[in-house]
Amino acid sequence: MKATATYLKVSGDQIRRFQRCVLTFYKQHGRMLPWRSTMDSYKILVSEVMLQQTQVSRVIPYYIRWVETWPTVQALARASRPEVLRAWLGLGYNSRAVRLQQASRVITHDFGGDVLAAMQDYQKVPGVGRYTAQAVLIFATNADLVTVDTNIRRILLASFGLPASTADRDLWDLALRCLPKGRSREWHNALMDYGALQVTARRTNIPPKTRQSKFEGSSRQLRAQVLRVLLDAPRTTQTLQQMLCCDEEALSEVLLRMCQEGILTCDGARFVVASD
DNA sequence: TTCCCGCCCT
DNA sequence: AGGGCTGGAA
Numbered sequence: 001m002k003a004t005a006t007y008l009k010v011s012g013d014q015i016r017r018f019q020r021c022v023l024t025f026y027k028q029h030g031r032m033l034p035w036r037s038t039m040d041s042y043k044i045l046v047s048e049v050m051l052q053q054t055q056v057s058r059v060i061p062y063y064i065r066w067v068e069t070w071p072t073v074q075a076l077a078r079a080s081r082p083e084v085l086r087a088w089l090g091l092g093y094n095s096r097a098v099r100l101q102q103a104s105r106v107i108t109h110d111f112g113g114d115v116l117a118a119m120q121d122y123q124k125v126p127g128v129g130r131y132t133a134q135a136v137l138i139f140a141t142n143a144d145l146v147t148v149d150t151n152i153r154r155i156l157l158a159s160f161g162l163p164a165s166t167a168d169r170d171l172w173d174l175a176l177r178c179l180p181k182g183r184s185r186e187w188h189n190a191l192m193d194y195g196a197l198q199v200t201a202r203r204t205n206i207p208p209k210t211r212q213s214k215f216e217g218s219s220r221q222l223r224a225q226v227l228r229v230l231l232d233a234p235r236t237t238q239t240l241q242q243m244l245c246c247d248e249e250a251l252s253e254v255l256l257r258m259c260q261e262g263i264l265t266c267d268g269a270r271f272v273v274a275s276d
Numbered sequence: 277t278t279c280c281c282g283c284c285c286t
Numbered sequence: 287a288g289g290g291c292t293g294g295a296a
Contacts, residue, residue, distance in 0.1 A: 093283090099284090
């Protein structure tokens with residue numbers, strides 16, 4: 001017998017009311033999104049990685065282009081890293097692109113191309129955490145599983161009047177109690193729309209667990225500029241500094257970190273986008 | 277200013 | 287457990 005988590009005072013009646021509310025909203029306001037019309041687990045994985053910390057509206061054109069360019073996990077595994085980074089340019093968090101491609105290679109070579117098997121063993125897959133693995137399994141197979149992202153967390157806290165300090169374990173348990181069995185795909189799509197369009201962070205005043213630092217003048221801004229320049233041609237540190245008019249020390253740190261993340265390599269004196 | 281369907285490394 | 291990571295929109 002497993003240890004049970006702290007019991008949350010949520011009744012069966014409250015849960016049924018909540019389900020009706022979410023599903024009714026979905027019937028009236030549900031969005032038709034490109035990755036919702038496929039059961040291809042590879043394409044769903046692409047969408048989930050793109051959607052990590054990135055708005056739906058920005059992901060849509062990138063997703064469509066991506067699955068046209070690389071329609072299968074094997075095709076992505078054969079792509080070059082500069083190609084992949086170019087296709088990702090502007091979407092943000094560029095190391096996600098590197099990890100998604102590494103993931104495609106792990107899935108192709110270690111899991112025989114079986115995305116779902118890889119999701120069940122997600123710790124071996126770069127860029128895929130618990131949230132993403134569960135989401136892919138849910139949307140591809142409609143299995144009776146749950147997943148809790150910042151969106152679903154906010155919905156549960158707001159709908160049941162729970163404190164922001166509620167433990168993850170309790171939220172996942174509650175999410176499972178709320179799941180209408182046999183309708184996991186529809187349910188999770190409904191939750192996403194309910195959270196994005198109705199129970200927003202701004203309206204509920206429930207902040208996400210992790211906040212981000214300012215972008216303007218940050219090293220993130222510098223990283224983006226560096227990547228754009230180096231996708232065009234290899235450059236030395238000195239040239240980069242002149243082109244970008246940036247602080248030399250900040251540039252050095254950014255270059256080092258981008259090399260560690262596998263985005264760049266140092267080709268003697270010049271930095272290049274890593275070839276693989 | 278704050279948030280957006282998190283994950284990785286230290 | 288805590289900070290870093292993209293860029294745009296509200």
